[in-house]
Amino acid sequence: MNAKYSIALILALQVSMSLCDIPEPDKDLVDKYKNMKTTFYQRLLTAYDKVHEVAAPVIEKLGEGPQGTAAKELLEDIKDKPELQAIVKVGSGLVQEIGPLVDKARNTALGIYGHYVRPTFGQFLSDIIDNIKIHLDKFLPIH
Structure with a gap:
């Protein structure tokens, strides 16, 4: 039920935002965003590998006992259930449908940031991000 309200709110905001003129984001801002996003995902993979x-x-030690084998059997039973497969199909369809809306919202947010916020606070935020990157490079380096 909350998902329906969320989608309705997003659509209402999209309609109201389409009535005003939103600037397109600069190419360098989009490239910087994509680079930061890629770096973030690589850092997540590094953290996952460490964990x-x-x-x-x-x-593996826990899986050798009787409780571990029972858990494995339970997971195998859950995989074969048609309810789970239906949920996966609905989730993947929802992701495909919402993908263009997310891209448009991202472009809109980058355009608003580039036009209104970046001239005033852009250098300050860039310095903060660069300082955070120094510490992240020590603890979660990119592969």
């Missing part, structure tokens, strides 16, 4: 490296032996 997996530490947790894998513990999980």
Whole structure:
């Protein structure tokens, strides 16, 4: 029910925003955003690898006992249920439908940021991000 309200709110905001003139984002801003997004995902993969490296032996040890085999059987039973497959199909369809709306919202947000916020606070935010990157490079380097 909340999802319906959220979609209705997004559509209402989209209609109200389409009535006003929103500037297009600069190409360098879009490129910077894409670069930061790629770097963020690479850092998440690094964090996942580190957690997996530490947790894998513990999980294997737990999986050898009777509770571990029962959990494996339960997961296999859940995979085969048609309800789960239906949920996956609905979720993937929803992602495909909402994808263009997310892209448009992202472009709109970047355009608003580039036109109204960036001239005033852009350098300040860039300096903060660069300082954070220094610390992230130490603890979560990019592969």
